[in-house]
Amino acid sequence: MDEIIQALKGFWPLLLLLAFFYFGMYRPQKKQQDKRNKFWEALKKGDYVITAGGIFGLVKKISGNIVSVQVAPGTVIQVDKRALQAPPQDVNNNKKSSAYEEDDDYEDEELDADTIEQNDKE
Helix, strand or coil, X not given: CHHHHHHHHHHHHHHHHHHHHHHHHHHHHHHHHHHHHHHHHHCCCCCXXXXXXXXXXXXXXXXXXXXXXXXXXXXXXXXXXXXXXXXXXXXXXXXXXXXXXXXXCCCCCCCCHHHHHHXXXX
């Protein structure tokens, strides 16, 4: 019995180090990755998003891993789904970001060929 206790006394620093790495590094990173995966799976047309480059936009179309994001009226960019981050919302109040409060028509504007032609003529 004393031999087992002596052996455990020699291993406790290693056990503490392993516990630190698990609870301090691996577990939080795993939770963050799970949160990102849920966001990507729940992504749908009409959601506000931020790209990894910091561009705010509105999801217009999702085709597999390619997402079309409207960043300005008449301007749509295509990005990989993994380049999208959390929506620009106050998570607690579920409100739109202040970036969209200035232009309430932003989310309602649909892109079609006629709208693009009119914008080009002006």
